[in-house]
Amino acid sequence: MRLTTKGRYAVTAMLDLAVHANDKPVPLADISQRQGISLSYLEQLFARLRREGLVLSARGPGGGYRLSRPAREIAVVHVLNAIDEKLDTTRCEGRGDCQNGQVCLTHDLWFDLSNQIHDFLSRITLGELVERRTVRDVVARQDARLIERPVSLV
Numbered sequence: 001m002r003l004t005t006k007g008r009y010a011v012t013a014m015l016d017l018a019v020h021a022n023d024k025p026v027p028l029a030d031i032s033q034r035q036g037i038s039l040s041y042l043e044q045l046f047a048r049l050r051r052e053g054l055v056l057s058a059r060g061p062g063g064g065y066r067l068s069r070p071a072r073e074i075a076v077v078h079v080l081n082a083i084d085e086k087l088d089t090t091r092c093e094g095r096g097d098c099q100n101g102q103v104c105l106t107h108d109l110w111f112d113l114s115n116q117i118h119d120f121l122s123r124i125t126l127g128e129l130v131e132r133r134t135v136r137d138v139v140a141r142q143d144a145r146l147i148e149r150p151v152s153l154v
Helices: 007-018 028-037 039-051 074-083 107-122 126-131 134-146
Strands: 055-058 064-067
Touching: 007 028, 007 064, 007 074, 007 126, 007 134, 028 039, 028 064, 028 134, 039 055, 039 074, 074 107, 074 126, 074 134, 126 134
Parallel strands: none
Antiparallel strands: 055 064
């Protein structure tokens, strides 16, 4: 298994949303600036996240996105599943036909690893990540950097 850029960006963007979602929706442009993720890519990811019921959108001035439920109820695995990120470490996608239609020598090892990864990511919620000191330190640094360097309107 290799976590793709899509998976990393989706989790990063959802964590940013969880941190910054207070009383009003968070514009994707703000997440794009803070995290260095292209706005068009975020739009694609958030379309999927909205379809899967993880976020709600608000249009118009002051619009943006918010979590559909408390951050403590959204596990990292929910985000990855919503964007079709595979957590499978087997070569055969768990089918057991990895070596000429038969189970390979290490199939059970990789299958068990896939289950461990899934279980691990099922137990970590966005709410728990928001509370981590290291996450708070990064948020403070990113927010301070944006204040120091205002957005150009040209």
